[in-house]
Amino acid sequence: MAPAITTLAAEAPQLSAANTGFMLICSALVMLMTPGLAFFYGGMVRVKSSLNMLMMSFISLGIVTILWVLYGFSLAFGTDSGSLIGWSSDYVGLSGIGLTELWDGYTIPVYVFAVFQLMFAVITPALISGALADRVKFSAWVLFTGLWVSLVYFPVAHWVWGAGGWLFEMGVIDFAGGTAVHINAGAAALGVILVIGKRVGFKKDPMRPHSLPLVMLGAGLLWFGWFGFNAGSWLGNDDGVGAVMFVNTQVATAAAMLAWLAYEKVRHGSFTTLGAASGAVAGLVAITPSGGSCSPLGAIAIGAIAGLLCAMAVGLKYRFGYDDSLDVVGVHLVGGVVGSLLVGFFATGGVQSDAKGLFYGGGLEQLGKQAIGVFAVLAYSLVVSALLAFLLDKTIGMRVTEDDEVSGIDQVEHAETAYDFSGAGGGAAGRSTAAPAPSPLAAKKVDA
Template identity: 55%
Template sequence: MDSGAFAWAITATALVLFMTPGLAFFYGGLVKAKSVVSMMMMSFGALGLVAVLWILYGASMSSVGDVWAFAGNPLEDFGLNAISGDSEALIGTAFGATFAIITTALISGAIADRAKFGSWMLFAGLWATIVYFPVAAWVWGGGWILNLGTSMGFSTEVIDYAGGTAVHINAGAAALGLSLVLGKRIGFQKGIQKPHNVPLVLLGAAILWFGWFGFNAGAEYAGDFGSAGLIVINTIGATAAAVLGWIVVEKVKDGKATSVGAASGAVAGLVAITPSCANLAPGWALLLGVLAGALCALAVELKYKLGYDDSLDVVGIHLVGGLLGTVYLGFFAIDTGLFLGGGFEQLILQVIAAAAVLAYSFVVALGLGFAIEKTIGFRVRNEDEIAGVDTVMHGEEGYVLADRIA
């Protein structure tokens, strides 16, 4: 790796790491004022815990020698001692750590306002170990999803450049499972839970969009940067188009286009373009963005119709957007999509990969959540939820008036 590639690898790693504090701002602004500290701490807690676990054994688990292995041996390079003198291997490992961190943190949005911090941390560590590390091996580390096309005798392979399956479907399915475990917030109904700080939401979305260039284009440090231009323009275009798609649906449906809707649309577009950023022509990326914004704007309403309380729409944005972006490649991937010169092979592969990760993550998250709830408890008491979880969980308040300081 030359000095320029190495510098970009460090920069991309920093950009993706910065996305987790950005997520904390985005989520923090969406909850009520008495839960903002708790909400942001779940992201920062995941950052601290998952980074340590990744260095200890997660990186080893995320790479396999046998295509059909469940995961790598966690003790093969415990603590990364074997590569401690290899700078190139270490920066690649650090880049991988940032993906593990934000994927886990994404789940927390589904349980806002009502989760115990210690129980969340236990879940985060177990889920990262049992779900994220193995799925990363399946998708990127030599596992069965990476080699599914060859295994089926196809002429193409599953496409997931930056994490439609491993990150967004994975986190979204887990979020659905946890939301079912913790149940509905007190007074849950449409329109009653309002974001307490809209500028914080917009700031978080802006940081996420900024960091996403490292997320999508970061892996180019290992190659010849041949796809970097396409990745960057698609990350801009699909995201911008998704903003428009979301706010148009809002305007038609509710009579107003909101700034929170624009921010949510941006995130939906970023999610959808993640797996496909290197394999779509820019025009098809724009169409994907519009579809993602519109579809996710409609999908966030499902929780009211189906009766699950996904507090901050992790399911509606990340699961739905991740599914859309992953399956869309089966139709519009350059050269292999059904409508662009390929047959059904790409579509079949994309659907199998998406369904497998969704099912596995959902079942494990549901099981872990119920086990924690039945043992140490996952949900706070009703009176603590009403009062606000910040002071109960952390002894802090997000906002203290000046006269109280005096």
């Protein structure tokens, strides 16, 4: 009698407490990036605009969170429809999700994946705001943010990461958001500033950062939070890919900062703190799509290339006359394009996937896929963002008046100022013209 043949079915994934906890921590780290971005941008503007800049980032935590729960998660990660958008009624309001229901073959709950991706959705429109400093009505920005994430971010997130999304199915590699976040935001920034125009005094008046310590604090918080942004995008820590991404994030950022500073020294003769902070962010941007596919040596090369090219790109606004206030185009758009395309050169085929770049014997195939992803997202975001800005400008108006811009958008839009210079504590503004009262000790001496 022949022995019975037993077929073992593949074991279904089980909820992992370790991966769940890891992903919740990563979600909190990504959330911290938005206040970090607010400090980074807030320190780079003039005093009279600093609160407005903080608020343009911070308000995204409110608007995008609500929209994500209502329908954003469903549009981005629901059942595919035509490779362009998703939709699942169970995800609307996050109302049909079981407490321990696992996300798509992974070992973490759907709720955990949803909140992790929420933080990506929150920071992306906040990135755009840096290009619009000093001149946009806060009410118009609030409306633009809601419309933009609905019409641009949610669909693009589905293209890139959603099962069935056309870029995902094509094999475009975007580990943590080079296309969906940084190119998307950078192209949107360019589209909007081409519509709303330049600041009063652009290329004439000095527009130096009012607080470089705030800029450095913001850059440090971004760097710290980015470990959750990048390493967490593998959705677990069982096979070492997340650890490689963590290492690559660090080394690419370091290389980009050094490359930016070297360029500054050669070109301008100084190593600036603003350059160090901007270089670090450029490296973080570039390694975001590519760090899961390259080696640490490749990450150093990607970071150095991005630092150099982004440092060169920030000056293009003066040559071509577009007023990108805080270099969102020069850092996020250019850095995202560089990092996404370099996957086609530095992918080793031995980390997140078996796709190989040109330098590892893979030919031009992956580079071609990356180029399609880059330019599809760039074109879509640029056009739709410009149209949204145009419609809002023609209806409710996007810009404050010239007088309000000159006097200070903080006071006009928020009825507040970042710093109180009228109180005591030194300086002519804090001194009274009246004679000071004598101290008790001096009075005793007089009586004596």
